[in-house]
Every structure is written in C-alpha cells, then in structure tokens.
Amino acid sequence: MALRPCKSCKNTVDTTAKICPNCGVKNPGLSAAQKVFRLLTVLLIIAVVVSMCSIASNEKPAEEAAKQVAPTTVVSPAYSITKDDFQKGRPRKVEVMLPKRLDEVDLVEVAKAIRANTKIQADRTFIGFRVEGQSESTYWANVSFDPYATTSLFGLSAKDYESLKALDLKAYPNRTGSWLRDGAFGHVMVLYKQNGKYLIDSIFPSGGKNTTKYVAQKLPDGGLRLDDPESDFNEHYVVDAKDNLQGWGENGVYMTLPPFQPES
Template sequence: MNRFAHFFGILAAVASFSASAASSLQDINYSVTKDESKRDIKRVVEIVLAERVDQPTLEALANQIKDSNPTSFQRTFIGWRIKGEEDGAYWAKTDFVPALNVQFLGATVADYNKLKTTSAAADGEVFGSWLSTWGADYKMVGYRKGGKIFIRSTFTDGSSSTKEFVPKNFSGRSVLVDAEGSDFGEYYLVNAHGDLEFWGEDGSFYTAKKTD
C-alpha cells in the first residue's frame, strides 16, 4: 500500500468512527433544564440524563453541548443529574475552563452497575433491598434476625455498615426508627410499592427505589 492509500484509509477510519460516535450519541436521552450565559465570559448548563453513561460518552456529550452555542465562551460549566435523582447534587460535572475537566460526584456507571448486582444476602430474613443515591450511592438491605430488624448499607468501595431499627406506629403507619435514636426525627417507611421512603421533621425528603 502506498502512502496516499494509507493516508486515505486512515481518513476513512476516522470518518467511520466519528459517524458511529454521533449515531450512538443520538440514542442517549437527556433534557436541558438550564442554559444561561453571561456575554462571552461564561455559560452554565444543567442536564438530566435518562441514565448513567461512561466517561468517553460523557465527554462526547459535553463537547456536543458546548458546540451547540456558536459563542466562544471563556468558560462553560455543565452539571449532569440522573432522571429520578434531580433533587440531589450533580452526578457529574464537565467544565471547560477552558480545557475539559471531568469530575464524578456520584458513582460511575461501572461502579453503579456493580452495586446493583451486589448480593442482597444477609444473616437473616430479607424483607427489602433498595438503591440509594442520597449523599452517596449505596445499596441497602433490610432483614430480620433474632426478633430484631437491621439495615445493611453497602457502598461502591465495598465497605458496609449495619444499623438496628425498631418498628413504631407513627400517624397510623408502621415505620422504622434508628434503635439509637435520631436528633432530627428521621425514620424509614416501606411504601406500597416496596420503595424505602426517607422521612424527617419536615416530611418525606427522599425515596430509595427497590431492587430485585
């Protein structure tokens, strides 16, 4: 193969890769919930993704969002949340300052998928398993043992902690209260769908979805 054929072969491969990447990005569902700018100084964008994506895909999406505005901003800040977790902190940030800087504030897609498949086995009768993204990403497993109720939380780094809870009747509902007490009147409620609701003095503030 002469050098010209080799050169055009490389160009064709790059074009094919770019087309494939563009096609894959079209399959990703997201919505822009905020897009504000201040002259050419900075642009702030907030995105809600239908689900977590890997870092190369996130970077490609970030560049796509950045290029969607023809203005050459000195800095572009893009914050990413996951659908169903909009009330929490950003899952990730992709900031152009001006070079792209990627920061994951929540579990990466690989860590999250690993967490989902973490065994729900516990030393007793399991009555529920939930995924929580409140403050951190972790899996919760509720089980009964020796007449007591426990909830074990397993985190993305493999560490875990277990707390004992006691059932109480609150406003006609059966709830779970930390056996050691709570300074803010917090408790858990397993709702009719099997999800775990987090409650406090001001009402329900988060719901962890059940897992299989």
C-alpha cells in the same frame, strides 16, 4: 569453443563437455561454485514465478473483502438538554439529562459536543448532568470548561452502579425491602428481620457493609416506621404502603427511594 582445466585431472577440456575424456568425471569444465550459482539462479526464478502467481490469485479476494467491510460508525451517547442559559459576561450554564451513567471519557465527549454545538460564544461553560431515575435531586456530575475540561462526579460512577445492580441478595431470606442510594456515597440498603428485630445493611460497591438496628412501629396506613435508638438526630425512616423508603427529619420528608431489585 572455450577451454579450461578439468576440475579433477587438470587436463584441458571444453567447458561444455559432459564427461572428461581423460578421467571420466562428469561436467569437467564446471566448478562447484558455478554449479551452486546455477542452482540458486533456478531456485530464484521458481520463487519469483510462484510469488507472482500468488499475488495475482489474492488480489481479487482482497478487493472483494474490502468491498464487504462496512464502514465504522461512531455513535455518541444519547442526551437531552433541559436548560441552556447564557448572559453576556457570565458563564454559559447547561443542564443535561442522560439515559444512563457514562464513564468519564464518554462524559467529556458529550460535554464537548454540547459546547461545540451552539452559536453562543462563551469563554466559560458549566454543564450539569443528571441521570434518568436517579434518587438525588442534585447533579450526578458536571463538566466545566475554563477553558479546559474539568470533570466532577457527585453520584455513583457507572462502574459502581453496575456493581450494585449485580448484588446477590439471596443471603437475606427474611428481606423486607431493598433500596438504592445513588449519591456520592452510594450504596444499597437492605431491610430484614432477625430474631424479631429489624436491621438495615448498607452495602457499598467495594463490598463493605454497615449494619444498623432499628426499633419498628406499625403505622395506621400500613407503613412501617424505623427509629435508630442510638442516633442523636431527630430522624427516622418510613417504609410506606408502596414499599418506598422515606427519610424523615424535622422539616419533613428529605428523601424518597423507590424499591430496588438487583439483577442477580
């Protein structure tokens, strides 16, 4: 039997006594610190038991969820190689057709894949890209490796192209036609009639706009010739019977743009 002073009256009592026989205080042999320690011990045991039960109950759902998660598949943008030329001692030259415009990150990834997917050992590689449906005959963009990748964009970026596709042309109720020039300074050309005169608004991705007045002349085949009276160049436009816009110069047709209808 262990003895110690009562926490209240200081008379010697058994540490297991429930009541002090002298002063009547409860648990006379148990100090406040010991009571707190016992309480914390009980709470800790309860917390450990609850935690173990929770982990056990969550393990199976977590395993099932992991099984149901589909693996992530990285899909490279589509492309087709239309020309691949290499002569020893000279750069490898590749021409590629894309189904749509890509941002710079995806463009470089495609170029890296083309460069790697060959048995040709070239120190330098030049890859020219065109986009299906583009009006310009030149490359839309190119990527050169010498040995690191350098990107050059010659036509409308993917972002600017989407911006022009979303144009709202409801402000042109007398619109005769609209066409997209997708070169380096790409824009949408809108032909309309105002106060008996023909005008073309050139609308750029930034929202900027240029307006040019034209003198119109009906052609025998049903087309429409448009001359800029203030231009010093011997050039003019023709809207043909199929609503294509042709650019004419001294050497004949230098540009043909099909009709363009924004999505909005």
